[in-house]
Amino acid sequence: MTAPFAPWRATILTLYPEMFPGPLGLSLAGTALARGAWGLEARDIREHGIGRHRSVDDTPAGGGAGMVLRCDVLAAAIDAAAPVNDPRPRLLMSPRGKPLTQARVRSLSAGPGVMIVCGRFEGVDERVIAGRTLEEVSIGDYVLSGGEIAAITLVDACVRLLPGVMGHAASGTEESFEGASLEYPHYTRPRDWEGRAIPAVLTGGDHGAVARWRRAESERITLERRPDLIARAARDEDGDGGGEETRR
Structure with missing residues (x-):
């Protein structure tokens, strides 16, 4: 599944790493992944959880329904996956993020890759978004159970534009x-x-x-x-x- 030295790499931080590669392991993206044209790594946020039960969330400050991903846990996961010298943009899939456009996809595909945080529960502690410079990205005006499907969407959109992935160069334009x-x-x-x-x-x-x-x-x-x-x-x-x- 991983190709750590591929020219374009996607690292996914998730509570459900078994969801990957999923569709990314099939068709054009899967063929390109198998030949090392791009790399994929899914990391389990729970590896950095707190205590014997590897807790990753807590109740929201100020009260309210649901749970919130802890800033200390998520920051540790981000630091392990993408150290300070990692040039890849750090993205957070979020319904309140800036809408993903083809122009942004093309820009991301031309870079070294992406590090994507997949949110869960009610959301992510706001402090880690600022503290780790996460760019919030949305794939549409609706809410999913988590960021994994959104992350797959973004990565697929980028991978298909990588050199040699599509059979006809004009297909991408x-x-x-x-x-x-x-x-x-x-x-x-x-x-x-x-x-x-x-x-x-x-x-x-x-x-x-x-x-x-x-x-x-x-x-x-x-x-x-x-x-x-x-x-x-x-x-x-x-x-x-x-x-x-x-x-x-």
């Missing part, structure tokens, strides 16, 4: 969210299916016409489904700072 639009529709054989035919322009052999059709379809779908992408791109072009950095 001609898709949704690489620009300010969603991807155009795709078709393949059979040419006719249940009374629905492949658009004639795609089978006519005119590559210029195909490119224009795909661009128009991309714009149409984006306008129908995600007009916010178009509006955000317009704000960025105007230079008013209304891009992804301001989204919460």
Whole structure:
């Protein structure tokens, strides 16, 4: 599972290391992992737990439901996994984090890797977020049972962009969210299916016409489904700072 000297490495801090590699051990990511194109290490936070029972959480200060991951336990786990000279960004999967974007994924995939903390319970003691400079990241406006599935999502998005992972270089650039639009529709054989035919322009052999059709379809779908992408791109072009950095 681990490839410690791979050029891009993901270290996951979790209470459930058995959840890894999970889907990351299959398909494109799994093939690349097996040949050492990237490395994965899942570390058990409970190894740094307190006392005979390896306690990792406690009741929230000020009262309230649930439990909170202790700052001393989590800090010890982070220090063991990513010492001060580790250049990788330290991420915390959190529903209150900055939304993960394709631009951020591309930036992370171009670096040395990531160290990801998977939260559980009601959350993480705020002091360790500041004390260990954790960047909070969200994969959507909903709440999961823990950060593991979110971490798998982030790592998969990064790994597929690593050199040689995808079979066709254009696969990483001609898709949704690489620009300010969603991807155009795709078709393949059979040419006719249940009374629905492949658009004639795609089978006519005119590559210029195909490119224009795909661009128009991309714009149409984006306008129908995600007009916010178009509006955000317009704000960025105007230079008013209304891009992804301001989204919460």
